Amino acid sequence: MGGIWGPENHVLLSDFSDIEAVAASPWLVFAATTHGLLIYDRGSRRFRRPVTAIDGYPQGRVRRAIADPAGNAVWLDVEPLGYVRYDVDGKTWTPGALPSTQAGGTLTVEAALARAPLVDAMRAAILTDPRLRTHQFTSAAATADRPEIFFGTNGLGMVRVNKLTGEWEVLSYGLLAPGVGAIAPTPEGIWAAANARPGDRRGLTWVARDFSATRTSEGGAAALGFAFHYSRRLLAIGDQLWLATEQGVLRIDSASFQSRLWDLPEATALARARNGVWVGTTRGLSLITADDQIATFGPSSLPVLSLLAVGDTLWVGTSLGLGQLLPGADAITTPVELVDRTSLRVPVYALTQVRDTIVMVTDRELLWRDPATKSWTTVALPLSLGTPTALAFDPAHGLWIGGTRGLGQVDLRRAFVQVHSVPYEMPAAVRDLTTDRDYVWAATDSGLVRIQ
Numbered sequence: 001m002g003g004i005w006g007p008e009n010h011v012l013l014s015d016f017s018d019i020e021a022v023a024a025s026p027w028l029v030f031a032a033t034t035h036g037l038l039i040y041d042r043g044s045r046r047f048r049r050p051v052t053a054i055d056g057y058p059q060g061r062v063r064r065a066i067a068d069p070a071g072n073a074v075w076l077d078v079e080p081l082g083y084v085r086y087d088v089d090g091k092t093w094t095p096g097a098l099p100s101t102q103a104g105g106t107l108t109v110e111a112a113l114a115r116a117p118l119v120d121a122m123r124a125a126i127l128t129d130p131r132l133r134t135h136q137f138t139s140a141a142a143t144a145d146r147p148e149i150f151f152g153t154n155g156l157g158m159v160r161v162n163k164l165t166g167e168w169e170v171l172s173y174g175l176l177a178p179g180v181g182a183i184a185p186t187p188e189g190i191w192a193a194a195n196a197r198p199g200d201r202r203g204l205t206w207v208a209r210d211f212s213a214t215r216t217s218e219g220g221a222a223a224l225g226f227a228f229h230y231s232r233r234l235l236a237i238g239d240q241l242w243l244a245t246e247q248g249v250l251r252i253d254s255a256s257f258q259s260r261l262w263d264l265p266e267a268t269a270l271a272r273a274r275n276g277v278w279v280g281t282t283r284g285l286s287l288i289t290a291d292d293q294i295a296t297f298g299p300s301s302l303p304v305l306s307l308l309a310v311g312d313t314l315w316v317g318t319s320l321g322l323g324q325l326l327p328g329a330d331a332i333t334t335p336v337e338l339v340d341r342t343s344l345r346v347p348v349y350a351l352t353q354v355r356d357t358i359v360m361v362t363d364r365e366l367l368w369r370d371p372a373t374k375s376w377t378t379v380a381l382p383l384s385l386g387t388p389t390a391l392a393f394d395p396a397h398g399l400w401i402g403g404t405r406g407l408g409q410v411d412l413r414r415a416f417v418q419v420h421s422v423p424y425e426m427p428a429a430v431r432d433l434t435t436d437r438d439y440v441w442a443a444t445d446s447g448l449v450r451i452q
Contacts, residue, residue: 011450012050012053016038017156020033022141032065047171052427053446058093118163179431180231231244247261281303344367365381
């Protein structure tokens with residue numbers, strides 16, 4: 001498919017820490033993981049964009065990986081499909097039999113460690129992560145031109161070792177967990193907060209805009225690290241990250257990852273305020289002030305689902321419709337033009353601003369407000385979108401809606417929504433959306449998607 005949905009413009013980043021097979025050529029190292037194929041450039045010492053399900057990465061366990069000396073390609077032995085060849089330059093998959101010239105077998109972990117006794121002696125240290133979890137080597141590949149061996153692991157990603165000196169480097173890449181609940185852009189990249197299932201790691205990942213590098217944290221110096229399971233919204237303000245979770249609101253230093261938790265459980269929404277950060281929860285609206293105090297605003301126990309700060313006015317999406325908090329007010333009120341519209345006393349799942357126009361989305365409709373007349377225009381949402389989850393405006397491509405069944409592109413002039421559905425164009429349910437100068441980013445249950 002061409003256009004913005006062509007493979008070159010549609011990239012998925014997931015958890016690539018569990019590696020099943022490794023292969024090395026003079027130029028590249030290939031690591032086949034449970035969620036995609038990693039390609040590490042030995043010359044630049046950087047990762048290229050991953051190859052995942054949206055690029056045709058086959059389903060099934062990879063038993064072996066063999067680099068093709070004839071070009072930038074790798075053969076994968078996939079269970080139960082057999083061998084498939086991936087050509088890096090052509091970005092193509094070709095099934096077929098492994099050439100007899102390459103049937104000499106792969107390097108086992110035991111054989112690799114026999115070549116590197118110093119590495120074998122330090123195996124326990126190499127395979128222990130910063131949170132003192134232990135892992136195992138799963139696969140290995142040696143290089144002919146350097147004394148390097150690349151090991152795959154079951155949780156650390158890939159490890160490069162020098163078999164002569166015993167020096168090692170963990171080449172970690174990807175997200176902490178497949179699920180992403182909230183994202184926030186920065187000038188150089190994007191932050192992604194995990195949605196953790198049982199057994200998943202929890203925390204944050206910084207991703208370079210070109211996908212060449214990632215950096216993860218499970219929680220600064222705290223003994224148990226981050227304890228949240230679900231991330232709802234994320235703000236990047238200067239060198240601080242604000243994260244809404246089921247446990248409350250975390251303020252995280254983006255360099256040290258030291259954090260503070262405010263007791264605002266079931267936080268659902270965040271918005272930047274002139275004197276702090278607005279927080280919506282299932283119990284109402286609060287403000288974390290610049291001096292770290294909490295101020296609350298009525299009515300109490302009204303579930304807040306979304307927030308949008310425009311000038312001195314805060315727009316509040318609640319379970320009972322759209323509200324606003326006017327400058328100097330201590331309670332949420334209903335906009336005058338909506339007082340008599342009982343049909344709109346329904347949950348408002350997301351809010352955004354398209355230039356000078358306020359846009360909101362309910363379970364069944366997208367609505368936008370004429371700034372001059374204050375009248376609202378309505379368009380029905382396709383059922384194929386599922387339940388709406390997020391809104392974002394991209395000047396290059398327009399308005400986007402995230403949903404549990406796909407990602408929608410909105411043409412406001414035509415009042416039309418085109419849905420890119422799960423699993424054909426989007427890998428899983430969309431939980432959050434953001435944009436930067438070049439890309440649309442979507443947080444999904446299967447990873448972080450970048451669309452150009």
